[in-house]
Amino acid sequence: MGFINAIVTNIAPIFIATSPVTSYGDQIYSMHRSRSSAGFSLDIPLIMLVASILKVFFWFGTHFSTSLLIQAVLMIAVHLLLLHVALTNRPPPSHLPFQPHASNRPYDFWQWRNPRPFWTFITYFAGVLLVLHFLVSPTAYFIPYTDLLGMVALTIEATLPLPQLLANWQRKGCKGFRPSVIVNWVIGDTFKMWFFFSSPVGEVPWAFKACGIFQACCDLGLAAQYLMWGDGPIGVDGAGREKELRSPIVQEGEGFFNEKIGDTGVVGGIEMNDGHAWERPRAI
Template identity: 45%
Template structure:
């Protein structure tokens, strides 16, 4: 029975891993495109997956891990480029809720509230207002990795260490994938904008990867296993957040009340004022209506002037 299950998993899991980027992120891209807004979606997700996938592609010549993981990396780069394009095209303005000021790691004075993930980044990295720097970064990263591969591959005494370095770096970056969304959800106390289909595919993928990593007869480096365990824990916590916050819009902001009047009722309250009250408010002088004297009678303003 266990042998049959292992054999079935050996065929099914690689297919799922190859298709998982499409299954996970296509729905997210379509949702943002239809809503004409990427509010609630962290732009750091495409950043993390593009860096991790490109590093993993260039890790393959030195590690020769299972080809299904290599094909998955190419598919992931393709879908993340599309996702980044859609997210940038429909990015909300900084003043709107869930906009640029609400993404994780946004500057504290932009979004307020402070916190570790709201600290300013050097050169506003991956927080640029223009779309061009995002594409320039991806292109330069690819060209840099390709140049290092061509230069270091012939250096046999150095290349294994370099290959292991980019492999562990890429997989470590991928393991942090859920963190930006976790921070974003915690800050807004809402999972609005984050598709449950993405979460479900992450959790299902974690379960299948963990079983396959530790039961597969093919070559699976320990870097994949260690980072996979960490990512599975983060994805599980993201699921707990979804149960806690749901898909709501976060806590309501109490309406400001001035002098027993709600701000929404202020025009009506102002229209009920007398002309003298309006005049004194405009002049910044408190309106005097008289007060009780020690003997208990009302003293008018006319009496005071005499």
């Protein structure tokens, strides 16, 4: 058991540090290849960008494990790319023309159709934290301030699977969300839990452990959804909407559009000629 524990504790930091690339690389490639991000929740990059930026500033007060810091930095880079690809390949809005867009968020937060507000929000968020860092760091409040940032960051990160869980539940399927992401999350949770609870005291704060336990439970829920529903019922697209069914276009010379008064035609078994109608004899 000690031998296995030594292997895991040596491999886990490497896996944790590189997990952003292994977890989301296939998702990015899949959306780029299919030219569609339908079914993928944009709240995932929002949650991870906010949490990872907060964790970077948290490190200056706590100096937690270096592998967790590298993970946070790589997570920022990967999710900036993920957000760019998702916005570039976002499906058109589902509401009808001239119908106002329905949003249940104040100011349509993170549901904007224009990509620019997404990047503006991330820039201002990081800029404000940087200014606060320089203002608070010389004071006695720096450690409590960074501890607060860490708690907020880990609480936000713990909610990462919730938007995707809700989206999958609403459409009873996981179409658009790559199973490779789910597999990486579950494997990552296994390594992460082992690393957290086998590390020396003080190297991994308890806030990380509590966040990891909650997130592992949610990731298992995502895996259960995929095993139950797969991509979902046939006839539902990646955004959870029923595909529109249209009648075939009537070609010129077919149907009642071609019938004029004075012309001979057949409508529903009724023959018309010179404005008079009678039932056409049926062949026996």
